Amino acid sequence: MILSFFKRLNIWSKERFPLINLITAIVMVLSTKLFLTSTPLVLWGVADIAAVLFIYLHFFILRVLDEHKDFESDKIFYPDRALQKGIIQLQEIRWMGWLAYGAQVCLVVFVLAKDLQTYILYALVLTWTFLMFKEFFVGSWLRPRILLYSTLHLLVSPLMLIFVIQSLTLPLLSVKTGVVLLFSLASGFLFEISRKNKTPEQDQKGEISFSLAWGQGTTALVIFNLSCLNSLLMILICLQAGISQWATILLAIPSSLLNMFHQKRLRSFANTPSLAFLKKAQDLSGLVSIY
Template sequence: MQRWLTYQKERFPLLAHFPLVLLTSWCVLSFASPEPVKIGTLLLVTLLILGLFFQLRVFDEFKDYEEDKTYRPYRAVPRGLITLRELRNVGLFVAGFQLTATYSWNYPSLTLLLVCWIYMVLMGKEFFNPEWLKKQPLLYMLSHLPIVALIQMYAASFVWDLDFPPATWVLALVSLSGGALLEYGRKIRPPEKEEHGVQTYSALWGIPRALMTWFLAGSFGVFALGFAGGGWWVLSVFYGLMFPYALISALRKSALWLKFVELFSAIWIVLMYLALARFP
């Protein structure tokens, strides 16, 4: 048990993930339904979505194992804290729970669950062309973003079944934008924090370009909400806070400023989902 507690702390921190998944699940369910969200549905969907994100982590551990052994031997799996076989078994156990719970609670959602799993397998195999894909960092990220939208559509299907309304595109764009923000937040670092063999956007493109791309990626979600009539009220927060931060960070390029990229990404995501929950 101590090994698993250490693993989750290092690689899948529940104290960080659970509140964010709980909040975004409530926002998606509120967006999907005009009725108040039932606490039972919210808790179940939160656990199911958390399970999908854990399975993504398991796929990443398998996919990155050789690279981690070479460049990041301090991580939990390369140093022998947890084995890939153990992770696989836990991932399959979680899949069994997801399958049973989805069928029992809202069986039409099984279709979206299966679609999520299929796409996760494709991601784990790097779409069967890993060498070429890794040479295209932007395309690599774009190819992985749809899983975020699929996961949130799976959550919404507990209200909609498979009858998705026209406003689904707003949910999809906010989800894609939030996924991009998380990805950039993890991979924009000051020069002194870069690691040999670890591909980051700040190292590939330079800090100014990486930050501006981060800002534009988040802006897609904001403008989707605003264009659809559900989120202009957040514009002053985003462009009064995030743009000056991105600009100053690009100019300073220091750990003091860049350490907040991931924090601001989380804030940005939370605000977008809250605006989604208030969508008319």
Template structure:
């Protein structure tokens, strides 16, 4: 079983890189909220690392749940993947789910201050795995699947925000929490749509947004979402790092050029590759700006 799970996680959910991603995801929201509220007297302990572990486990659960949901579909279109190819068994993944969800449940119940939001997060994730009891309608409609499934990332953001707000006695509903809930959500939304935009010659029986609505129209939609997303980033960074704002603006200008080039010639590159590069640069800029600001403030204290 261990060997089979190693094969699965290596391909579908690389543990080390995903845990590192969970650290960045959690602490980016954590510090952006605190710094925008001018809170510099903070302490990082076991609760924060349980929060990181919860993010890591929840994203793992989503990955495994998707493989269960799409098993028959993947047997036809992605038969090389570990589960449909038989390299890992459903039982292996089911045992893993029980263990990691049980672990996160106990840790959140005992140590965390936002257990209700933890329950809401995992209940939403469970309903997603069950297609909200409307499998025939949702599975056969890509837009409906997006509308019902993608908001889970905002719920994950609110899980983190609620912990920080309760710990530091901050209001859960504020302009800053609103921006943070949406800025991280938009990035996942942009990526999710972009990975299902293809050039006409690359379309297969796999249903994509470009197949349903035309690659030009969907690309323009993602471009507009990117402009909205970048405004939330600028507002969050404005009082922390003007240099960071400059880098973000330059990055989004570059991305606008990529969108336009793809609309003119969709055969030149895969849009999702450029979107991922843009996202990485944006996130690196946000994280670097937070770190630099923290160092500056510590030196001034």
């Protein structure tokens, strides 16, 4: 029975909560420490690992809440998903969400919380997450306004980073911190807009998407510009962190190549919107967003 559950959970997680979430959490904490400590040597301790787990667990909590919030609409738009097909039950996902929340609270109480301000910031993260789940109590008005809807939901990433910065006793009020928060927001927008870029056939089903609101060409252009901004911010973080110019150049070369391939795939999808081209473009968007 237990083995069966973990097999079913694995099927669901591959589809709805893949490994890229853990990689993203590591990159968020690593880039933050690199930039705000201005040193190329980042020593990882218990608090740093706890910060990664905090972000990773919160990503999971957000996914569980989304599965509950969108369960009925996903039956219409995505009937082949594991949850909608009954491979795993909503109640089972809910219990996993509660376990993740319990583990996160333990990390906060026993490792990350340094003072009252840290607890207040954690409460702010939880409050914003609850408002996201409730769609800020104006869901029917907010959902058609997809850019505003996405912006409000993506603000949880900077809020998580502010909590992490405070818990790791890094400088909170500085221009550098603003750059780090902008990087997390740009990465989030890149991933979110790519995720909600659909084929014409998918748009015809009526689900709200950026491609439906803006058109294929404009959406592709926005995604490409965000990927370039993301790469520039990462290079800035590397330079500020004290990494040598040659090492930064070596990092910039694959970043530039990624953006070139990304542009090519976005152009291919804009010219010939198909699921095959869309999947390739979305895979590259995910890679660029964490590079």
